[in-house]
Amino acid sequence: MLQVYNTLTRKKEEFKPIEKNHVRMYVCGPTVYDYPHIGNARSFAVFDTIRRYLEYKGYRVTYITNFTDIDDKMINRANEEGISVADLAARFIAEYYIIASELNLKPATVNPRATEHIDDIIDMVSKIIENGHGYVVDGDVYFDVPSWSNYGVLSKIPLDELSAGLRVNVGEKKKDPRDFALWKAEKPGEPSWDSPWGKGRPGWHAECSVMGKYYLGIPFDIHGGGQDLIFPHHENEIAQSAAAYGEKTPVKYWLHNGFLTINTEKMSKSEGNFFTAREVLDNYDHQAVRFYLVSGQYRQPLDYNDKALKQAIQSLERIKNAADTIRGKISILEKKGGRRTKADDKLSEAIKKVREGFEREMDDDFNTPGAIAEIFTFVRDINSLTPDIGNAAVLREALSTLSELMSILGINLEKAEDEAGGKSVEVLKGVVGLLLEVRENARKSKDYAAADMIRDRLKELSISVADTKDGPTWKIE
């Protein structure tokens, strides 16, 4: 049974989608005014893994993640750079897709943009006004927070506590400092759209409510994002959606990932202590970065430092080596053939255990560290049993299980060379096989100079050779 921690109730709850076998999920995507930092990347990777696990469990998942392409930050940055907001958005949306592919994020069902839904936003704002929870002042529209008694359900901030530290910005005409803008009247030089309240643009939180409803319907199952979005973004989203569309709770499960820290301090753009996803991906192996991002439990803080990344590289290497060990033994067995042994039975048992263990851990609010621990136990079983395995069938099953589980974490262990190469791969295999035969003869006659030369020269051609008790194996680096 899958349990997820719901920010709304502050408890782990049994996960039951509203529609049977279909999960509708929305994750807050980036505001496309700058390069995403590695903390954004964590959020992307975490929710991608959650999505993949739900699919593994047999659910069909409709996965929406948006681009916010109109807001204050977009306008300010575009003005600084002297380009249009649309051009700025285009640039960083393109950048997002590059990062997404390097992190092996599965493409979303739809990546909607705020500016594609202006009419829907206007529609929602109109409904909020009609229902008595919004008001118009000089072309601005504000949400009337005190009129909404349920305000604070998500962040658990009592309404009267809220007013304490709030300020009202110059130029704002709120009735109450807790109110927030649904629609902002046009200022000179800003992009704007026609509306019943004059020209203007959407406020900060409108787009997610609108696009969630548009693509998923309300209520839907999962809404994800970083913990910093709980207040005010998601709090406002709930109030807006509920006030406009009349659903008490527009979302069943609210999931929030913990922060990525640097030296245990929160990484954030306003503090200036951050690394962009780009520089991290340029410095480290992409798969290792992905592995690192999902190696911690998603609600806990994750510290970014060189040591942590190095450790992720080492750990992942261990898993990949196990896959190579299996492949090497399979190719030997294909030549020699063999019979099932005791080790085959033990490995079959281990395959069953790893799948159970992995699911048990992931069912517990996506406990990836526990799930990875199960994989490592399996890796040790693979390494100790493989030399004694007699039949390739169980090895193929072990390899496909390992690959399948790792793919949920976003790591692809498959090697594509076989399909890609066709005939030339066959020739390559033949030639390397021939060289290794020559080398084996040299080793038997203790001509180690010759044997080592063949190995070294192959290494230069990025073919690495390893001797096992059953004979040599090789792989392309």
Added chain:
RNA sequence: GCCGGCUUGGCGGAGUAGUGACGCGACGGACUGCAGAUCCGUUCUACUUGGGUGCAAAUCCCAAAGCCGGCUCCA
């Protein structure tokens, strides 16, 4: 000030009240012509502190300390 979270071995990091997960590192051994990979063992008085409940607590309860976060744009 008001809310929330965290504190586990050299480091990272799980943890169902009852046999010290898992990874990285270090050290020792095995295997090996060498290399790589791997295996076994050690690192073990590990659980912030002080009380309490229990036959038994890292795990439950109560206090305290330290650290972090939200209350303002932020994944």
